[in-house]
Amino acid sequence: MRGNSLGANVGRFVLLFFLQVFVFRQVSLGWSGKEYLFIWLYPLFIAALPLRTPRPGVVALAFLAGLSVDIAYGTLGLHASAATATGYFRQFPLKFLEPKDGYKTKSTPEGRDLGQAWWVRYLAYVTVFYCVFYFSVEAFSPVFWQDILLKCLLSIPVSYLLSLILVSFLRPRL
Amino acid sequence: MERILRIFLANGSFFTFFGLQIVCFWLIINYNSTQSEIASETWSLYGGWFRSGKDVIDNYLDLDEENEILLRENAQLRAKLPESYYDTTVDQDSIEDEARLQRFTYLATRVVNRTPYNPNNTFVLDRGEQLGVIPGQGVVGESGLLGIIDVTTSRYARAISILHLDTRISAGLKNKAFGTLRWDGQDARYMSLSDIPEYITVNPQDTVYTTGYSNVFPTGIAIGTISEIEVQPGTGNQLLRVRLINDPLRQDLAYVVQDLFKEELENLNTTE
Numbered sequence: 001m002r003g004n005s006l007g008a009n010v011g012r013f014v015l016l017f018f019l020q021v022f023v024f025r026q027v028s029l030g031w032s033g034k035e036y037l038f039i040w041l042y043p044l045f046i047a048a049l050p051l052r053t054p055r056p057g058v059v060a061l062a063f064l065a066g067l068s069v070d071i072a073y074g075t076l077g078l079h080a081s082a083a084t085a086t087g088y089f090r091q092f093p094l095k096f097l098e099p100k101d102g103y104k105t106k107s108t109p110e111g112r113d114l115g116q117a118w119w120v121r122y123l124a125y126v127t128v129f130y131c132v133f134y135f136s137v138e139a140f141s142p143v144f145w146q147d148i149l150l151k152c153l154l155s156i157p158v159s160y161l162l163s164l165i166l167v168s169f170l171r172p173r174l
Numbered sequence: 175m176e177r178i179l180r181i182f183l184a185n186g187s188f189f190t191f192f193g194l195q196i197v198c199f200w201l202i203i204n205y206n207s208t209q210s211e212i213a214s215e216t217w218s219l220y221g222g223w224f225r226s227g228k229d230v231i232d233n234y235l236d237l238d239e240e241n242e243i244l245l246r247e248n249a250q251l252r253a254k255l256p257e258s259y260y261d262t263t264v265d266q267d268s269i270e271d272e273a274r275l276q277r278f279t280y281l282a283t284r285v286v287n288r289t290p291y292n293p294n295n296t297f298v299l300d301r302g303e304q305l306g307v308i309p310g311q312g313v314v315g316e317s318g319l320l321g322i323i324d325v326t327t328s329r330y331a332r333a334i335s336i337l338h339l340d341t342r343i344s345a346g347l348k349n350k351a352f353g354t355l356r357w358d359g360q361d362a363r364y365m366s367l368s369d370i371p372e373y374i375t376v377n378p379q380d381t382v383y384t385t386g387y388s389n390v391f392p393t394g395i396a397i398g399t400i401s402e403i404e405v406q407p408g409t410g411n412q413l414l415r416v417r418l419i420n421d422p423l424r425q426d427l428a429y430v431v432q433d434l435f436k437e438e439l440e441n442l443n444t445t446e
Contacts, residue, residue, distance in 0.1 A: 054187075055187030056186040056187050077198045077200070078209075081199065084194045088187055088188065088190075088191035137202065140212040140213065
């Protein structure tokens with residue numbers, strides 16, 4: 001599962017897609033008929049796309065990933081929208097989290113150059129952005145800002161922690 | 175051209191993102207019922223704002239003055255329409271009988287306003303104190319009852335409808351059994367008649383009449399027919415469901431029943 005080859009990325013997508021759709025889809029907590037806690041893991045796929053991927057390519061791949069999750073969830077367009085936005089947004093945290101000597105785009109076997117600390121920060125940006133964007137699109141109107149806020153507050157920590165745990169196993173090479 | 179192409183290439187991710195977002199929103203609005211409802215609702219709310227902004231621009235193009243002139247002319251013409259006048263002609267009708275004294279007179283009115291349908295319906299009539307309308311007088315339609323006058327001004331009167339939770343009307347059957355007619359706020363077509371003793375035989379489709387005991391309505395106005403009979407266990411009474419013969423919420427013409435003997439009868443009622 002390491003490395004940045006096409007196979008690794010496809011494998012990562014398949015794994016995250018199945019985890020998202022078959023495991024974490026079952027997890028949703030809420031009260032009074034509304035669900036407020038969701039776990040979104042597959043944005044990790046977008047975050048973990050190789051650094052050398054052209055940016056429009058990242059956006060397009062994110063769109064496709066979101067669309068496939070949408071088809072599984074029956075919410076056509078919602079995840080696609082959030083994922084596309086995340087794919088576009090990814091370049092900004094990447095830019096200001098860049099190490100002093102730049103990213104090493106040449107692959108090294110183990111890829112320890114981007115440590116756990118780097119991933120902690122990077123994933124925080126991606127997860128928060130994804131959740132805020134997704135729940136806003138889901139509510140579809142700023143009128144429901146309280147719902148959006150509540151869902152974000154409950155979902156972000158859980159999604160973030162799970163993504164961190166998962167990324168320490170996958171540790172992709174960017 | 176080359177520059178445009180260069181801008182496009184340099185911001186490829188933004189344009190991809192933007193184009194795909196449009197696709198996403200198109201998908202969201204077309205395939206998700208909640209979001210499409212919100213979208214159309216939002217459009218109906220802010221579409222007006224958008225259009226009014228457009229109007230401002232239109233007016234800015236020297237149409238303002240033109241509009242003003244036309245508006246004034248319209249207002250002038252509208253004031254000349256028959257609806258703008260308060261009708262002072264009085265249509266009064268009364269039961270004429272040589273052998274008896276006149277007791278009730280009827281004043282023809284129109285319903286000019288009414289509350290939206292709710293458990294406490296009221297309506298406003300275009301006749302008031304000037305023509306002797308006072309609180310407590312009954313209001314009847316071409317058939318059936320409409321309500322009871324509640325508040326009056328010099329030209330208008332407000333009546334509480336019979337479809338009002340506080341309404342209590344004395345009503346009875348042909349065989350002189352009587353009880354209290356009230357509305358439970360549920361179905362505008364039905365009222366319930368309570369306090370009819372259990373031993374009185376009541377048949378479905380019997381007509382319910384006003385008793386006239388409360389000096390609000392004359393005796394013997396048909397209110398409705400009995401549709402259901404329910405014995406109230408332990409009270410010795412039965413509860414009758416009355417299907418109204420009229421629809422009080424849709425009546426336009428109304429007659430205010432003025433009881434010429436009301437004061438006299440009330441004196442009698444209050445004397446210890």
